[in-house]
Ligand SMILES: Nc1ncnc2c1ncn2[C@@H]1O[C@H](COP(=O)(O)OP(=O)(O)O)[C@@H](O)[C@H]1O
């Protein structure tokens with residue numbers, strides 16, 4: 205079996221998170237099985253970060269998500285996730301401190317098997333976010 | 346308010362219809378209100394026709410859907426919906442005859458306010474399908 | 487979380503009831519067709535309970551039409567039971583209600 | 597069809613119960629925050645019933661943390677009641693369970 209590719213582009217506004225979650229759940233639950241809610245949460249957090257924090261000077265007003273279904277993993281790529289200059293600021297917060305906010309990055313790191321950034325050739329000055337989740341044995345085709 | 350654009354690309358296989366419906370329902374129910382199920386059914390039928398019938402020589406293996414949310418309507422565009430040569434064959438069946446099959450095109454025509462085809466510049470020899478639904482007054486922003 | 491097709495067949499006096507739930511679309515409808523064909527081959531009366539169907543499209547309707555035709559050919563009774571609002575709307579859109587025998591939900595607890 | 601946020605506040609002896617259902621995310625969580633602030637301003641004990649929450653993300657958790665801080669500052673009691681499995685898992689992921697008072701569902705019919 206080859207790689208299956210899905211792509212989603214939605215306006216970068218909070219109301220688009222719900223349709224993205226609905227799509228991801230229906231598209232991936234057959235292969236992700238019990239890991240589906242964790243992956244949907246991680247992607248929701250990553251998309252929410254684009255909506256809330258992405259630098260305006262990048263000139264993007266959409267969330268662009270590519271999903272690749274490989275035989276042993278699902279790979280996600282969020283285009284133009286953040287400005288390269290903002291990368292150092294993207295860190296999980298200190299969990300010892302109880303405060304509102306700063307949890308999203310922590311969730312993504314905990315829930316996914318790979319979190320990486322790479323320059324986005326389509327958007328100068330921007331980094332794409334790469335996420336991966338290995339498939340549980342029962343989800344593999 | 347300007348136009349909101351959503352885009353979806355999924356492999357042209359039957360298992361992709363469910364995630365597409367889930368996305369459309371969550372993305373459009375605020376504006377389509379009670380008309381949501383009708384529009385979701387029409388789009389499901391149109392996507393199913395791509396999966397079942399699109400000519401292989403067009404060389405496409407995905408369903409590409411663009412959704413534009415205008416102040417008074419939703420516009421849908423299915424890229425490379427069919428070969429130009431197949432257009433004459435796409436007709437609703439005679440409902441007087443009770444037979445399985447041939448209903449999809451009838452549903453699309455009944456449920457949408459506009460059904461049109463236009464040459465698809467991205468795919469030589471192919472036609473894109475254009476569908477529109479006017480928003481009910483209560484859904485307008 | 488999932489709204490996939492559910493199909494369960496129960497015996498009743500003189501035939502079988504196929505209880506359908508979830509979504510019947512191009513992907514799932516072949517499974518419903520197989521089950522209906524199995525019931526029809528078994529003989530007797532076949533009732534398709536559609537109360538739990540949240541979504542049906544033309545592929546699902548085509549399966550019901552196909553089963554109806556097999557039943558007619560074999561001289562067997564075939565009926566739809568308690569179609570959900572969505573199923574009723576789609577049957578009406580297809581102008582097919584009059585071809586099916588449509589029964590209400592049975593009284594009392596099931 | 598919709599899994600949107602539902603928020604309903606009920607009075608109880610000595611305070612209020614905010615019954616939350618559906619999805620609490622970046623879009624809907626500001627509405628929950630407003631309601632919790634309203635309850636806290638009203639005084640007494642505030643209980644947030646989370647049994648019907650199908651989905652919460654970090655924005656929703658942030659609202660609960662924010663409300664907890666307001667309650668502490670004002671010396672008011674604040675508790676979560678019967679969090680759903682998804683809420684429990686997300687609180688654990690945030691390592692925040694120990695900061696909240698978490699109550700079981702009340703006995704008997706509600
Ligand atoms: N796409 C982004 N672009 C720029 N900065 C970001 C982006 N995503 C996250 N950040 C930075 O990382 C911090 C932590 O993000 P997060 O863990 O999601 O918590 P929160 O969004 O609640 O602050 C943010 O406050 C922001 O400074």
Ligand SMILES: Nc1ncnc2c1ncn2[C@@H]1O[C@H](COP(=O)(O)OP(=O)(O)O)[C@@H](O)[C@H]1O
Nearest residue numbers: 394398399426427431434435446447448449450
């Ligand atoms: N995308 C398409 N490409 C080529 N032919 C098509 C396409 N969509 C529909 N058709 C033609 O139109 C006919 C009617 O389609 P439809 O009403 O959906 O019923 P069915 O799919 O059950 O045949 C199809 O049988 C097919 O011949």
